Amino acid sequence: MSQSTTTTLGGSSLSIASGLHGRHLTRRLVQLYAGLALYGISSAMLVRSGLGLEPWGVLHQGLAEKTGLTIGVVSIVVGAVVLLLWVPIRQRPGLGTVSNVFVIGLAMDGTLALVPDVDGLVEQVPLLLLGIVLNGVATGLYIAARFGPGPRDGLMTGLHRLTGRSIRLVRTAIEVAVVATGFLLGGSVGVGTVLYALAIGPLAQFFLRRFTVPEPDAASTMVAQRPDAAGTGVAPGPDSASTVAAQEPGSVSSAVDSETPEGAILRP
Numbered sequence: 001m002s003q004s005t006t007t008t009l010g011g012s013s014l015s016i017a018s019g020l021h022g023r024h025l026t027r028r029l030v031q032l033y034a035g036l037a038l039y040g041i042s043s044a045m046l047v048r049s050g051l052g053l054e055p056w057g058v059l060h061q062g063l064a065e066k067t068g069l070t071i072g073v074v075s076i077v078v079g080a081v082v083l084l085l086w087v088p089i090r091q092r093p094g095l096g097t098v099s100n101v102f103v104i105g106l107a108m109d110g111t112l113a114l115v116p117d118v119d120g121l122v123e124q125v126p127l128l129l130l131g132i133v134l135n136g137v138a139t140g141l142y143i144a145a146r147f148g149p150g151p152r153d154g155l156m157t158g159l160h161r162l163t164g165r166s167i168r169l170v171r172t173a174i175e176v177a178v179v180a181t182g183f184l185l186g187g188s189v190g191v192g193t194v195l196y197a198l199a200i201g202p203l204a205q206f207f208l209r210r211f212t213v214p215e216p217d218a219a220s221t222m223v224a225q226r227p228d229a230a231g232t233g234v235a236p237g238p239d240s241a242s243t244v245a246a247q248e249p250g251s252v253s254s255a256v257d258s259e260t261p262e263g264a265i266l267r268p
Contacts, residue, residue: 024213028145031211032096033103035141040072040107042138045131047071047108048115049124052190054135055175055182055197056152062185072109076101082151089158094148101151128192135196136203143204144211 046053053061057071060078064071079101083093118124142150149157152174160170175197183189 028147028213031141031213032099032145032147035138035143035145036096036100036103037107037138038134038141039138040075040104041111042131042134043075043104044108044111044115045127045134046192046196047112047188048117049128049131049192050117050188050190051124051128052192052194052196053182053188054193054200055179058182058187058189058193059178059185060182060187062182062187065186070109071112072105072107074105075108076105079105079151082155085155086151086158089155089162091154091158093151093154096142096145096147097149097151097154099147100142128195132192132196132199133203136200137207139200139204140207140209140211143208144213146213 043054043057046057047061052058056075056078060071060074063069063074063078067074069077083097083101086093118127148154156167156171156174159165159174160167163170179187179189179193
């Protein structure tokens with residue numbers, strides 16, 4: 001995810017240019033942009049299903065209804081605003097972070113322009129299920145590329161570090177607020193929203209295992225270290241470092257550190 005595949009949660013060592021090296025660079029770049037494009041396509045499929053969107057999609061759709069902008073443009077604007085919130089919480093973006101802001105929104109609008117609305121559960125349900133599965137594929141692809149978290153995922157872990165609250169609590173609080181706001185603005189909440197929340201963690205974990213890019217020694221290690229007390233006021237503990245090791249090429253340990261943006265996505 002960075003040059004040394006190390007992400008520090010406080011004053012992260014990530015930068016936009018970090019990670020741009022290594023013999024797997026081409027594959028990682030392809031995975032990153034394929035994953036982000038597929039994420040936008042899958043989100044558009046949830047819109048067209050009409051059965052409920054993922055939490056941030058509810059907000060994007062609600063804002064789109066009120067502003068007259070396309071949902072893709074709203075996604076880009078919201079992503080940029082969230083990225084600005086990284087500044088006071090001392091998070092640094094990677095190439096994947098900045099790409100996330102633009103590629104997903106553009107892919108959403110492109111897909112919505114091509115895919116018509118569907119009517120009836122016979123068409124809506126398969127579209128919903130396919131959209132959720134493809135979203136899991138997309139998440140696995142772009143996480144495994146190791147170019148940095150999306151703006152919303154970094155916000156979760158940044159607030160976790162800043163407040164000392166658990167990832168689960170911070171994620172739940174953000175997503176409840178996002179869904180509630182989006183719903184009040186006219187966003188679509190339904191069975192798809194609930195199904196997405198239950199399924200995305202296991203699906204992303206499943207596909208992350210399959211898309212992990214092996215390191216040159218065929219065993220990659222991602223370490224998430226908490227900042228020391230002198231740097232951020234967060235006391236280090238016995239679990240201040242955890243490891244995700246790929247034991248064979250293309251696989252990843254099932255124990256993804258919950259303190260990282262990846263854990264924020266994968267953990268229900």
